[in-house]
Amino acid sequence: MTPVVETHGVGKQYGSLVALENLAFSVQAGEVLGVLGPNGAGKTTAIRVLTTILAPSSGSFSVGGIPHTRPAKIRRLVGVLPESAGYPERQTGEEYLRYFARLFGQSRASAQEVARALLAEVGLSDRRHSLIATYSRGMRQRLGIARALVNEPRVVFLDEPTLGLDPAGQRQVLSLVRRITAERGATVLLSTHLLAEVEEVCSRVLILNRGRLAAEGTVSEIARRAAAPRSARLRVAAEHVERARKTLTASAGIEQVEPGDGHLGSLIAMLDGSASPTAMNDGLRALADADVQVLAFELEGARLSDAFLAMTEEA
Amino acid sequence: MASAAPTMPQRRTPGWAIVGRQELRDLWLGGRGLLLGLAFSVLLSTIAYLTATNQALNFLEQRESVNLTLQVAIAVGSLLVLLAAADAVSGERERNTLETLLVTPVSRLHLTGGKLLAALSLWLAAFVITIPYVWFLGRGVGVVRDALATGIVVGTLLAVFLASLGIIVSVFASSNRVSLALSLFLLLAVFAPTQLPGSAQKGWAGELLLRVNPLTAGEHYVGKILVSGHAWSEDASWLISPIAAAAVFSVAAAIVGARFIHLGRGGS
Numbered sequence: 113m114t115p116v117v118e119t120h121g122v123g124k125q126y127g128s129l130v131a132l133e134n135l136a137f138s139v140q141a142g143e144v145l146g147v148l149g150p151n152g153a154g155k156t157t158a159i160r161v162l163t164t165i166l167a168p169s170s171g172s173f174s175v176g177g178i179p180h181t182r183p184a185k186i187r188r189l190v191g192v193l194p195e196s197a198g199y200p201e202r203q204t205g206e207e208y209l210r211y212f213a214r215l216f217g218q219s220r221a222s223a224q225e226v227a228r229a230l231l232a233e234v235g236l237s238d239r240r241h242s243l244i245a246t247y248s249r250g251m252r253q254r255l256g257i258a259r260a261l262v263n264e265p266r267v268v269f270l271d272e273p274t275l276g277l278d279p280a281g282q283r284q285v286l287s288l289v290r291r292i293t294a295e296r297g298a299t300v301l302l303s304t305h306l307l308a309e310v311e312e313v314c315s316r317v318l319i320l321n322r323g324r325l326a327a328e329g330t331v332s333e334i335a336r337r338a339a340a341p342r343s344a345r346l347r348v349a350a351e352h353v354e355r356a357r358k359t360l361t362a363s364a365g366i367e368q369v370e371p372g373d374g375h376l377g378s379l380i381a382m383l384d385g386s387a388s389p390t391a392m393n394d395g396l397r398a399l400a401d402a403d404v405q406v407l408a409f410e411l412e413g414a415r416l417s418d419a420f421l422a423m424t425e426e427a
Numbered sequence: 428m429a430s431a432a433p434t435m436p437q438r439r440t441p442g443w444a445i446v447g448r449q450e451l452r453d454l455w456l457g458g459r460g461l462l463l464g465l466a467f468s469v470l471l472s473t474i475a476y477l478t479a480t481n482q483a484l485n486f487l488e489q490r491e492s493v494n495l496t497l498q499v500a501i502a503v504g505s506l507l508v509l510l511a512a513a514d515a516v517s518g519e520r521e522r523n524t525l526e527t528l529l530v531t532p533v534s535r536l537h538l539t540g541g542k543l544l545a546a547l548s549l550w551l552a553a554f555v556i557t558i559p560y561v562w563f564l565g566r567g568v569g570v571v572r573d574a575l576a577t578g579i580v581v582g583t584l585l586a587v588f589l590a591s592l593g594i595i596v597s598v599f600a601s602s603n604r605v606s607l608a609l610s611l612f613l614l615l616a617v618f619a620p621t622q623l624p625g626s627a628q629k630g631w632a633g634e635l636l637l638r639v640n641p642l643t644a645g646e647h648y649v650g651k652i653l654v655s656g657h658a659w660s661e662d663a664s665w666l667i668s669p670i671a672a673a674a675v676f677s678v679a680a681a682i683v684g685a686r687f688i689h690l691g692r693g694g695s
Contacts, residue, residue: 163530165690184532192530198523202457214445215531259527 114177116141116267116299117162121171124157124323131157133323135171139301139316141266144293146314146331147303150424154323155303156195159269162301163192176266188216191260193253195271195303201245205236205255208244209262216263230258234288250281257288267299268292274306282309289313307417317416319423326423335419343382344392347408348399350377359402365391377407442533446541454511454545463507463549468556474499475560493565493574494653497557498646501582504553505642506614508586511546512593513610515539516684517603520691529688539684543590543677550586554579570653577652577659581645584669588641589614591676595683601691617642638665641672 115138124132132154139145149155160166162173164183173180176189200208206227213223231240234254239247247255253273260268270289274282286309292298304310310317311331319327319334327334348356353371356379360369365384372378383391392411399406412418454460478492516539519525528538558575565571593610600606620636620643627633637643648665651657 160526160690165526165529184534187530187532190530192527194523194526194530196523197527200453200522200524202453207452211445211449212527212531214440214449215442215528215533217439217532219439256527 115139117173117175117301119162119171119173122158122161122168122173123170124154124161124166125169130323132161132168135320135325137318137325137328139267139299141299142293142297143316144289144300144302144314146310146317147301147320148305148307148310148317148420149320149326152322153320153424155320156271157323158320159192159194159271159301159303163187163190163269188263189266191263191265191268191298193256193260193268193270193273195275197252197256199244199247199252199255201243203244204241205231205244205247206240208255209258212259213262218262226262230261231255233261233291234258235284248281250277250284253277253281253285254288257285257292261292261296264296265298267301269301269303271303272305273302274304274309282306286313307420311416319420321424327419331416335416343380343412344395345372345378345380345408345410345412346406347372347375347378349405349407352404353377353379355402356399356404356406359398359404360395363391363395363398366395442537443540443544446528446533446538447544448541450542450545451548454548460549460552464552464556467503467507467553470503471496471500471557471560475564479564488654489565489568490570490654490656493561493568493570494650496560496564497574497578497649497653500553500557500560501578501585501646501649502618502642504550504557504582505585505589507549507553508546509589509593509610509614510607511549512543512590513597513600513606514603515542515546515594516597516688517600517606518597521603525688526690529690534685535688536681536685538688539594539681543594543680546590546593547583547586550582550590554582573652577649581649581666581669584666584673585642585645587673588669588676591673591680594680595676598683598687598689621646638668641669644668 117137117139119135119137122132122135123130135154135158147155147158157166161168162175164180164186167183168180175186178185178189180186203211206224209227209230210220210223213226214220218226228237228240231237234257236251236254236258239251244252244255257268257270257273260270273285273289277285289300289302290313292300302310302314314331316328316330317334318325346356353376357369360366360379360381366381367384368382370380370382372380381392381395396406396409474496478495481492516525519528529535557578561574561578562571565574592613593606596610596613597606600609617640620640623633623636637647644665644667648662648669651662651665652659
């Protein structure tokens, strides 16, 4: 299958400042690719390069098979919701979408149709004649996503689409992201700080750090690769605490067992750094054999957030 | 969410026309243009009243009052155009609306063209507002037709020059405030020679200064036609500078717009 986005050693420099260095990855059609990274990691620069707003200083890329040397053609294939996008306050939602549909080559009549259909899709039909000035932040973000779809793009770039939204607003935006891939078959590149939403909607993840690609893979691959479990937090029946502590301490690969904070019966088992990633399985087996009732269990250091922190702090 | 093939129809209307139409809607239906037009007509009413009353006292000859009113209309109309143009790119950048325009297939040249067109509409509106004042002040001395004709020619040349200048400043300015301030400063610099004493405007150096400056040259030409009653062709050489400024600056604005529109700090 030919990748819909493909980059080869893409770099971007502003004078002596390296914003992006040797970025190489590919995205298949229909994927939702999460682009993660701390502030200044190069996420927005990468999106601006791939959407042809900025020319790369080095390397090459293609979108939908179109090389980066033909930016006008690429722009016809992509939809973009920039970070902190602004909106003309004195236009209505419908006028705004109609204008962009016209900029993408639609006739007046079809631009009107597209605007109405998209407003319905993002749940803004009833506000289509209201000035954008009266829209909430969540409504503006949905309008921005609708604008990114006016040209039926093959690739949609969403730069921090949930920034500043309340949980309900975030949910609506994430639901739209899922529908873009499921119903339109478009590829989505989602840049975000919120790791939970990446775990929820992204099929693959890129982690950028200081302009470089720190990791690439599925959420579970990255979590496994970068953040082997360091400890386990468990809760046992209160009367079994002492037995559990002794059993775990005797188990191979567990270095130390400490009382956990919070509930009575909670324990933290520190894993031996050189132990196998499955060391805790043996400990759990030993607890079962010792007839200890385990009420809750969680491996720490096996989540995307741990991988993210490990990869971005190390570099 | 309806799925559709990513094939878009070919653009029937050029990008500059679509951008220009939307800019005109924003300017005029958004109320900003109407407000500026209202302020312009209040100013012109005041000028017309003062010149008409002076004329009644024989301080100003009728032709001179038409000339003064027309020159004020051209100067203030050009100022409005400059202010609108100075906001064209830096304003979009500051409102975070530029990036969404740059990711459309419309070229930066067309974006510039559409914005220039919208800014120029302020001059056309100013000229239309000026017509009844010129007619009222110039009726009976056979100067109305010449006044309107020279007004539209000279005013349009100066408006194109200043709109282009405003666009260029706006493309490079680090903020909208800087763009507006710098544009106003440049306008004042262009206006400065009009305030020189009459003696300084005489001699070859004085005449050169008047001829090189598109604003003073244009206003001088209008005065020659309206006050001195010269034929259009007699002093046509005074139009060289306004024509050259309009041509050079509009080409420069096109090149600058096409090549240098950027997102500003952090965005290139």
